[in-house]
Amino acid sequence: MLRDIRKNYQKSELIEAKLPGEPIEFFQRWLNEAIQHEEEEPTAMTLSTAVNGEPDSRIVLLKGIDESGFVFFTNYLSTKGKQLNENGNVALNFFWPKLERQVRVKGFARKMDDDQSSDYFKSRPRDSQIGAWASPQSREISSREELDNNFEYYVKHFKKREINKPSNWGGYLVKAVEVEFWQGRPNRLHDRFRYFLNTENAWEIKRLAP
Incomplete structure (x- = not known):
């Protein structure tokens, strides 16, 4: 039964004194380790949006990460594109089960x-x-x-031609204001640390109870 499914996480730990001062550096380290450990989809992330109080979520792929934020691409006329146009406040979630790790991000998405x-x-x-x-x-x-017919049409349309980007397709950059790192630990007493921007636009770190 579902209630009997259990896993006791015990592969690693988070030590506060060893945390870097900024979350992007830490995230890049964890992402590299997820790739090295051959997580099934290391760049997959849940993108959550909310319009008029109604939440929505889906998996998208991370295509860039630097000090500016997290990058993904999509159709601007898709459901998520329309939602982002109305409300750029988003949440991202990464889960790497082999490493027993999760990262949660809150931020604002802009084209x-x-x-x-x-x-x-x-x-x-x-x-x-x-x-x-x-x-x-x-x-x-x-x-x-x-x-399939649409695909074949454009195969013929662009035959021997460079394919230019559709005007309704492009990238979003998510500027983070909070980033939480979760490391599974035994007995459900997981390590959780939340980075957040304070009123002086500097990162602070707090430990959270699991």
């Missing part, structure tokens, strides 16, 4: 410059570029055949 989005679009596989043109993301379609 990236079109040139930045175009640069990334050029780096995508050609079929993924065509897919961005072929899929009216989040809209109702009549059948799988409609989607």
